[in-house]
Amino acid sequence: MIELEALVRRYGEREALSDVSLSLATGQTLVVFGPNGAGKTTLLRVLSTLLRPHSGRVTVLDRQLPQDAWAVRGRVGLLGHEPLLYRELSARENLRFHARLHDLDSARVEELLAAVALTERADEPLKSLSRGMVQRAAIARATLHDPELLLLDEPYANLDPTAIDLVAPLIGAESGRTRVLSSHDPASGLAQADVVLGLRAGRAVLVKAAGEVEHQEIAGLYR
Amino acid sequence: MKRTVGALLRKELLVELRTLESIPGMSLFAVSTLVVFHFALQRSTVDGDLAAGVLWVTLLFAAMLGLNRLFVADAEQGGFDGFLLAPVDRTAMLLAKSLALLTYLIVLEIVAVPAFALLLLGPPLGPALPGLLAVLALADVGLAIIGTLIAALAVQTRARDLLGPLLALPLLVPIVIAGARATAPLLSVGHTGALSGRWLALLALYDLVFGLIAYAVFDFLLED
Numbered sequence: 001m002i003e004l005e006a007l008v009r010r011y012g013e014r015e016a017l018s019d020v021s022l023s024l025a026t027g028q029t030l031v032v033f034g035p036n037g038a039g040k041t042t043l044l045r046v047l048s049t050l051l052r053p054h055s056g057r058v059t060v061l062d063r064q065l066p067q068d069a070w071a072v073r074g075r076v077g078l079l080g081h082e083p084l085l086y087r088e089l090s091a092r093e094n095l096r097f098h099a100r101l102h103d104l105d106s107a108r109v110e111e112l113l114a115a116v117a118l119t120e121r122a123d124e125p126l127k128s129l130s131r132g133m134v135q136r137a138a139i140a141r142a143t144l145h146d147p148e149l150l151l152l153d154e155p156y157a158n159l160d161p162t163a164i165d166l167v168a169p170l171i172g173a174e175s176g177r178t179r180v181l182s183s184h185d186p187a188s189g190l191a192q193a194d195v196v197l198g199l200r201a202g203r204a205v206l207v208k209a210a211g212e213v214e215h216q217e218i219a220g221l222y223r
Numbered sequence: 224m225k226r227t228v229g230a231l232l233r234k235e236l237l238v239e240l241r242t243l244e245s246i247p248g249m250s251l252f253a254v255s256t257l258v259v260f261h262f263a264l265q266r267s268t269v270d271g272d273l274a275a276g277v278l279w280v281t282l283l284f285a286a287m288l289g290l291n292r293l294f295v296a297d298a299e300q301g302g303f304d305g306f307l308l309a310p311v312d313r314t315a316m317l318l319a320k321s322l323a324l325l326t327y328l329i330v331l332e333i334v335a336v337p338a339f340a341l342l343l344l345g346p347p348l349g350p351a352l353p354g355l356l357a358v359l360a361l362a363d364v365g366l367a368i369i370g371t372l373i374a375a376l377a378v379q380t381r382a383r384d385l386l387g388p389l390l391a392l393p394l395l396v397p398i399v400i401a402g403a404r405a406t407a408p409l410l411s412v413g414h415t416g417a418l419s420g421r422w423l424a425l426l427a428l429y430d431l432v433f434g435l436i437a438y439a440v441f442d443f444l445l446e447d
Contacts, residue, residue, distance in 0.1 A: 052446075073307075086296060088237075088242050089241070093234075100229070125241070
């Protein structure tokens with residue numbers, strides 16, 4: 001499903017990802033830990049095809065990036081720090097826009113609005129909704145096209161415990177999707193992980209099966 | 224492709240309708256500029272070459288405002304990424320943005336041309352109108368295509384407000400020259416001159432060349 005071999009990604013002279021290698025099978029969850037600026041978001045953006053790798057070998061959904069990026073787009077759902085939604089438009093208008101881009105009908109939009117409990121406020125501009133509601137709309141946007149691979153950058157930020165339960169069928173382990181998830185919370189991160197990646201200054205300092213990882217190893221990434 | 228262009232254009236117009244960031248600014252700028260010309264030229268009416276020059280310079284700078292705002296919502300709110308993640312032909316964005324800018328220009332001209340006739344133009348606008356509309360239509364297509372191309376390039380830089388006009392002006396000057404030359408005889412006293420096919424052909428050729436260039440390079444502008 002995902003194979004990385006010596007992945008390097010730079011911003012100018014600075015290497016945001018240096019020599020990152022790992023492997024993730026279909027249906028598994030990779031949880032990425034690391035302090036701010038460690039390269040977690042960059043990794044998710046490379047896997048989503050939004051950023052090109054500068055060297056190394058990147059295979060996503062059995063396709064080589066960046067050459068086969070066109071075949072990966074539409075099969076990946078990205079939930080980043082930004083909701084990728086227009087503030088002036090309502091949740092329904094935003095989702096309908098994305099549904100048209102993915103050639104989906106409006107019944108799917110209504111299904112997702114109901115799944116994230118936004119039907120009642122679906123016609124209000126996003127700028128008038130709380131951050132938690134916008135995050136739920138963003139989750140609906142990321143899963144609208146039923147992606148095979150979910151790339152989730154701190155997906156539970158701004159969500160209360162009820163909302164976390166609400167979106168679990170869409171982005172949680174029970175969704176059955178292959179997931180790459182960035183987290184700062186060792187307990188909840190490890191509980192969801194099959195494979196753990198620890199990044200520090202762009203380097204993969206920890207790549208292990210989740211069962212072999214100690215909490216202290218995660219805490220050590222932040223020291 | 225048609226569905227994607229439709230979705231993008233609909234979104235574009237909805238966002239503009241809600242924010243009113245481009246069209247009112249462009250129209251107000253054009254009317255204010257015409258008022259300034261009215262006083263700065265120290266004459267109550269203009270015609271011929273001068274009238275054409277005033278009209279085209281006003282339209283060009285008003286168009287710059289729309290051009291500069293064209294991709295801002297997408298860049299600031301992540302709409303770019305949302306689009307890039309979809310399995311669609313990226314040329315759809317070029318078409319949709321060009322059509323959106325074309326719409327803004329048409330609305331701008333619906334406001335600016337009557338204001339120009341009212342504030343500055345000596346000869347009556349009526350007889351010149353059919354020819355003027357033909358020139359405006361061809362010039363607008365070029366402005367929309369080049370404007371979209373430059374806006375897509377500039378929005379990815381920090382100095383986009385400066386870079387957009389700096390890059391666009393040299394490319395848009397031929398449109399202004401051809402537009403002004405084609406329009407001048409129409410705006411002369413007595414409407415003596417005929418519409419020149421040569422300048423119309425030049426505008427059409429310019430539209431075609433930049434249409435092809437934009438089609439060829441737009442994909443690369445959106446790439447990382």
